[in-house]
Ligand SMILES: Nc1nc2c(ncn2[C@@H]2O[C@H](COP(=O)(O)OP(=O)(O)OP(=O)(O)O)[C@@H](O)[C@H]2O)c(=O)[nH]1
């Protein structure tokens with residue numbers, strides 16, 4: 181998908197999405213003309229566009245914008261990165277934490293860029309497994325580190341508010357590339373994030 185600024189996309193899509201929300205709310209049995217709902221289609225359209233803005237952002241460009249030459253070749257971990265995404269099956273939220281580690285290979289990356297790319301991939305219709313791999317592969321292909329690891333723990337509203345209605349289940353997904361495929365390196369990472377794991 182071509183990269184387009186969120187603001188550009190925002191302007192021309194809002195009216196179409198707003199009209200569709202009007203129809204959905206009416207079909208659900210509500211009166212869209214009552215005072216409390218008058219602005220709801222527009223608010224919902226803006227909220228949904230915000231939550232899916234990742235389609236119009238380029239995660240690799242974000243990483244490339246802050247890569248610095250550096251000899252450091254030990255593990256770098258950013259843990260407890262909160263994330264909010266939408267499950268592609270029900271368009272209901274899933275939310276939790278991402279933990280990311282990499283071992284530099286001549287370049288380090290600006291730390292804030294890791295949470296930023298989590299948001300880029302989370303703000304799309306997702307499954308947790310693909311979200312995990314999107315983040316992993318983006319770092320692997322762009323930064324070309326000696327190793328990269330991503331762990332995501334999340335709760336899915338589609339399993340809480342409806343369906344199976346389980347309030348306490350947490351889903352963990354993980355991906356490991358390069359040196360993290362070695363058990364000792366992987367274990368060191370898991371130990372360092374263990375206080376954050378549920
Ligand atoms: N693997 C995976 N499954 C997910 C994710 N988010 C939601 N799901 C599941 O997607 C599945 C869709 O299954 P279906 O049987 O087609 O849908 P459903 O009838 O609404 O299923 P129930 O949720 O069991 O009521 C469900 O089992 C959800 O729990 C995710 O991120 N990863």
Ligand SMILES: [Zn+2]
Pocket residue numbers: 267268269270271272336338339
């Ligand atoms: Zn779901």
